[in-house]
Amino acid sequence: MGAEKSFDWKRLGDVAVGRDSMGGEMPVAVYRLMQYTLMDELKDRYGDEDAHEIFRSAGQRAGRAFAENLLDSSLPFNSFIAQLQQVLRDLKIGIMRIEAANMDTLEFSLCIEEDLDCSGLPVSGETVCWYDEGFIAGILKTYTKKDFVAVEVDCWSTGGTACRFEAHPAQKM
Template sequence: MNVKQFEKAIDFYRLLAKEEMENEKIVNGTIIGPKSKVKKKNFDINDIIHPSRQFLGKNAGENLDSVYVSTFRIGHFNLPEQLASTGQGTTFVGGMEFGSNLVKQKIVKSLEDLRLLLADYKMGIVDVFNEKQEDGEKIMNIRVYECIECVDLPNIGKPICYFEAGIITGVLKELTKKDVIAEEKRCWTSGFSFCQFDVKIKD
């Protein structure tokens, strides 16, 4: 993805995110976006196949992008359903170790490197915005657009990108050597067309 395509994607999704966040509501402590909710707890194969990604899918021929996004997700079925719904902590820790190793092995030396890596492997388009200092903590908002994990999935009333939250946490923890926590607040599976992570870095 070249700089021009990246900027175009960011502009497109920032506008969409603004519109959707104007129509969000809080239900039992969870932020829910404007897409209508479905009555199911877990996804089946019909939900995860045939996603479409207008920016990351651009340079992939025919339906190739849809194929490898689906293949990535089919891998999730190696967890029994019961474990999948309670295994969020495991997925988060897995992501954290992966993120931390990316830095330790010098594959990622900055957030910009992480952005390039996730775009190269078509995991998602990272948008870092809203950095501020508050009560001895650095607060950051990071969005991931066209996330391989959840793009086009229906709204089941909760975010699901624990692996990605773990990667962001692990990378920032290793880069800053501080306490970091990244929490996904908005996701395709909670009614939005993007993922948004609230990140806190403690001094």
């Protein structure tokens, strides 16, 4: 899953220079407007499953680039997770907690409160954080050097008040 070529972080540009008076932040709704209209466009063209997979795959690219550029994968696991939690909070992506971690099988259960993608969404009955699934898998892949799968099992859009993900290596240990 996911392309092997890393996203070049420099393509995000120098926001401080480019948005001299507007600054680096914008309303969450603007991000979601782009995200969900892009999803609709992909669904219309390729069908639901492929559209979800494209989001997962893009999220995976993002997760790898995020980990490579903003996190220190040489840290011990607990420190790495603490750093990840802090950066996710600083960037206002969400408030992450590891609920269970099995370091032998590399199976993780984690939840994200106030998630950027879906918190406050109306209930549709299906999880919608496909991008996050890839994002988490990409971060774990960068840290462990193993392909990962992350599946969202609870979401605002399924009636939860946080997103919950189960992650494990693509090939069972």
